Amino acid sequence: MRTLRSCAKQGWCELPELPEVETVASELNERLPGRAILGAEILWPGTIAHPSQERFASQIGGERIEQVGRRAKYIVVWLGSGARLLIHLRMTGGLTLEPATAPRSAHLRLAIPLDCHEELRFTDMRKFGRFYLLAPGEEMPLPSFATLGPEPLEDGFTVTVLAERLAARRGTLKAALLDQRLVAGLGNIYVDEALFHAGLHPCRAPQSLRPEEIAALHGAIIIVLRRAVGAKGTTFSDYRTTWGRTGAYQEELSVFRKQGVPCPRCGTPIDRGVVAGRGTHWCPACQR
DNA sequence: CGGACAACCTGGTTGC
DNA sequence: TGCAACCAGGTTGTCC
Numbered sequence: 001m002r003t004l005r006s007c008a009k010q011g012w013c014e015l016p017e018l019p020e021v022e023t024v025a026s027e028l029n030e031r032l033p034g035r036a037i038l039g040a041e042i043l044w045p046g047t048i049a050h051p052s053q054e055r056f057a058s059q060i061g062g063e064r065i066e067q068v069g070r071r072a073k074y075i076v077v078w079l080g081s082g083a084r085l086l087i088h089l090r091m092t093g094g095l096t097l098e099p100a101t102a103p104r105s106a107h108l109r110l111a112i113p114l115d116c117h118e119e120l121r122f123t124d125m126r127k128f129g130r131f132y133l134l135a136p137g138e139e140m141p142l143p144s145f146a147t148l149g150p151e152p153l154e155d156g157f158t159v160t161v162l163a164e165r166l167a168a169r170r171g172t173l174k175a176a177l178l179d180q181r182l183v184a185g186l187g188n189i190y191v192d193e194a195l196f197h198a199g200l201h202p203c204r205a206p207q208s209l210r211p212e213e214i215a216a217l218h219g220a221i222i223i224v225l226r227r228a229v230g231a232k233g234t235t236f237s238d239y240r241t242t243w244g245r246t247g248a249y250q251e252e253l254s255v256f257r258k259q260g261v262p263c264p265r266c267g268t269p270i271d272r273g274v275v276a277g278r279g280t281h282w283c284p285a286c287q288r
Numbered sequence: 289c290g291g292a293c294a295a296c297c298t299g300g301t302t303g304c
Numbered sequence: 305t306g307c308a309a310c311c312a313g314g315t316t317g318t319c320c
Contacts, residue, residue, distance in 0.1 A: 090314055090315070125299080126296085128296070128297065170291075276292095279313080
């Protein structure tokens, strides 16, 4: 119970996964296309992963924003020159669009001044978030980006694809679903929720799943993510959309950080343990 | 190659 | 009361 109680008050409980990144990207895509970028004010140097701080600031100035999208947990901003800006929020990162004169958070790491006296602001208490500015035609410098798995809400994510990838895995089902090479965009919250909806125990061996269990898992991943996108994500404490609003999916969570709470399906108290090095939550009666 | 795990960080909570 | 230890987790890097 200690973790549950303490989490309710802590500020690190924003965990941007696919639904949260999708919400931020789609809102930015409604607000940013056509806007001019004036430069970059870097308050925490580690935020800029590529290229150097100096080149980042000089190259982004004068660009015009064309479109904003998402790949896995990355926000992708297409710029007028053909350059791309990729942003990973990691644990506590958040993007807001605010008047340049609005009060700044103590955790502001990067401000990108735009026309019309507004700023795109990146706030990140724990400093894990990263920005990559890629020249036209340049590839992401991270090898892991090229090996990202299929988008779970697009056509390429089929039961067959999931079955093939699970068949090649050892270790636990939880670890397999957290691996961005297997399927892109899931994190700790939605893996636990999807496993609950599929009725599968997180410690199951991926190779042991029967065809109907794989089909149930495939459907559960899609349903949980779609509903969470519809709710604009999960806010435990600090996660906000670009308008500063909270998500609502925390009200639909079945097991994540619900240890001791009755299972919504059978009433058995939800269990908690560490699987794949992560806090993991499941119903000991419903999940086999 | 895959899997396990430390490191990166902060701040609220715990325990001495 | 004070303060060090602990903990959460997405991803990378290291090791076996």
